[in-house]
Amino acid sequence: MKIPSQDLKRQYKSIQNEIDAVVLDVLAQQSFILGPYVESFENSMANYCGAKYAIGVSSGTDALLLALMACGIKSGDEVITTPFTFFATAGSIARLGALPVFVDIDPATYNIDVRKIASAVSSKTKALLPVHLFGQCAEMDAILEMAQTKGLYVVEDAAQAIGAFYKGKQAGTMGDTGCFSFYPSKNLGAYGDGGLVTANDDEMGALIKALRVHGSNTRYYHEYVGINGRLDALQAAILHTKLKHLNEWSEKRRTVAAYYDEHLSGMPVRLPEIMNGNTHIYHQYVIATPKRDLLKEHLSVQGIETVIYYPVPLHLQKCFAYLGYKSGDLPVSEKAANEVLSLPVFPEITREEQDFVIEQIKAFFTRK
Known part of the structure; x- marks a missing residue:
């Protein structure tokens, strides 16, 4: 698939x-x-x-x-x-x-x-x-x-x-x-x-x-x-x-996210956290794991496209070297860059497709 x-x-x-x-x-x-x-x-x-x-x-x-x-x-x-x-x-x-x-960033959000x-x-x-x-x-x-x-x-x-x-x-x-x-x-x-x-x-x-x-x-x-x-x-x-369709699409994204939340709960991955008072519109559904690169490779082999937002934090980008930041200065951002992975999340994704994504994530952690 x-x-x-x-x-x-x-x-x-x-x-x-x-x-x-x-x-x-x-x-x-x-x-x-x-x-x-x-x-x-x-x-x-x-x-x-x-x-x-x-x-x-x-x-x-x-x-x-x-x-x-x-x-x-x-x-x-x-x-x-x-x-x-x-x-x-x-x-x-x-x-x-x-x-x-x-x-630096809040590790939860x-x-x-x-x-x-x-x-x-x-x-x-x-x-x-x-x-x-x-x-x-x-x-x-x-x-x-x-x-x-x-x-x-x-x-x-x-x-x-x-x-x-x-x-x-x-x-x-x-x-x-x-x-x-x-x-x-x-x-x-x-x-x-x-x-x-x-x-x-x-x-x-x-x-x-x-x-x-x-x-x-x-x-x-x-x-x-x-x-x-x-x-x-x-x-x-x-x-x-x-x-005119945006609110409907946003609600569908929240439904997709809730399904991931329910069925990935208990897996050794960090799931999205919503801060009190916030309404999330899930432009991305982001999980995090130290095994991110291996998980991404496994999902790719299974035909599941995932994306890393973002692999290099801005303070470590070459063009900003003049600012004087070095590795270790902003550890939470650096850890996130090494661990985050965005799963497919769009209003038109089917339940069958989501089930396959969930199944393959569980298969990866079970076999590892």
Whole structure:
């Protein structure tokens, strides 16, 4: 049996008529840059998230970059974040000449360990950039309290957490800005790159809107030096169509995760843990074991695709050698990088497929 880590073809087949219709409409209108489809999607996303502003941008990476630019992050500033995340989180900080300051993670959730943030704050710290990893929010109360006490911006990386909740508040709406990715594999995925920034402050919302079009509010008149960071109409039309299905898909992911939880309980693997007050949307279903590489190989031989997010924590990436981190500095992140494994989790996975995954994991540990 061949089981992919995700299957976007199944998703497309389930909504093909809806998608094809809006794509053809965009082609018929021949209006591709911003415009009505982008505005409609932005309005729907603002309503969905409960944010005053939702600004469509060209990618999740550019969402982070624009949010940091809007916060005034510049050369010499420091931004505190996690080393256990996708590269763009820290890469966006570095692109502005600022320094990423890495704080180790909580072993239970893989999110930043809020108990360790205070010791990383310096006179150069300008922002905190928590990541809501794998679909679960970071411990935002402590982060927001620290930011308020120290006068820091909070930029939420919610790229993997659209629709996740923390104590009744949706991911991406608690900080100064929230950043989302619509990379095709995300729970709400485009057919190419796309992203979005949320904000509740009028000045912040207006600034991000200008920065995404080269710092311009009126064409050819530039108040700031921005970037070309717009969401295009074709992606917006596709995303707007898919948005109406997102809650249903998220619920199906939770059902899939619950089935894994039930049937992998008692196995010598660490299962996902949900922090009190959180609603998880399972962008990934992540287990952990010291035998990760052998387990992954066994599952691959059986036709089961699994993925490692992430094999090298950011503080040990070659491009960040100048920051001076060394192996052993952030041990929880380093241990996670050696042990985590993401199992197939997508709304359309069948019970038969899940049973086979579970059967093969049990077979691996039984024979070992």
